[in-house]
Amino acid sequence: MSAGNAPDPRWSEALLERAGGVRAVVFDIDGVMTDGRLYRDDGGQEIKAFHSRDGLGLKALMRNGFTVVALTARTSNLVQVRMQELGIEYLLQGREAKGEAFSEILQRTGLDAAQVAYMGDDLVDWPAMRRAGLKLCPGDADGWIVERADYATRAGAGRGAVREAAELLLAGHGLLDTWRASFR
Numbered sequence: 001m002s003a004g005n006a007p008d009p010r011w012s013e014a015l016l017e018r019a020g021g022v023r024a025v026v027f028d029i030d031g032v033m034t035d036g037r038l039y040r041d042d043g044g045q046e047i048k049a050f051h052s053r054d055g056l057g058l059k060a061l062m063r064n065g066f067t068v069v070a071l072t073a074r075t076s077n078l079v080q081v082r083m084q085e086l087g088i089e090y091l092l093q094g095r096e097a098k099g100e101a102f103s104e105i106l107q108r109t110g111l112d113a114a115q116v117a118y119m120g121d122d123l124v125d126w127p128a129m130r131r132a133g134l135k136l137c138p139g140d141a142d143g144w145i146v147e148r149a150d151y152a153t154r155a156g157a158g159r160g161a162v163r164e165a166a167e168l169l170l171a172g173h174g175l176l177d178t179w180r181a182s183f184r
Helices: 013-020 029-033 052-063 077-086 098-109 123-129 143-148 161-172 176-181
Strands: 024-028 067-071 090-092 116-119 134-137
Touching: 013 161, 024 029, 024 098, 024 161, 029 067, 029 161, 052 067, 052 077, 052 161, 067 098, 077 090, 090 098, 098 116, 098 123, 116 123, 116 161, 123 143, 134 143, 134 161, 161 176
Parallel strands: 024 067, 024 116, 067 090, 116 134
Antiparallel strands: none
């Protein structure tokens, strides 16, 4: 690897190699793309905060040929709108049985589980996450999940964890510096 393409020191060569085999990424919403707190306004409307840096990371993945899937146990019009804004084609909402949803994703994409990364934060994610070729989680995920993940981000949920995961995957494919240079 050239000096200009030096990986993050927290990313081992083995982790980067595994990331290099990933072609699709499944992201949980609450506790991964958001901080996991469920906000309601006085009228009972659900409110969620998404980080713009995470959005840019998701777009980078898609622009570089990754299939991006958003999977959530909850159902929210707000989530549908945000995923449409980002251009995410695969959104599965109201899917509490995430292991079954993961099987459906594999069937839809034609990929093997080893080619798919999963980023989740809590026990409900484990049935899908355990099958993924690369298990990712935010640094503030449930401790049991953190212990079993291949990589826990430094950033917290809804505060850059998705972007950090996206950069890891781009680095694994040798695309991180090229993506960053595209903004110069």
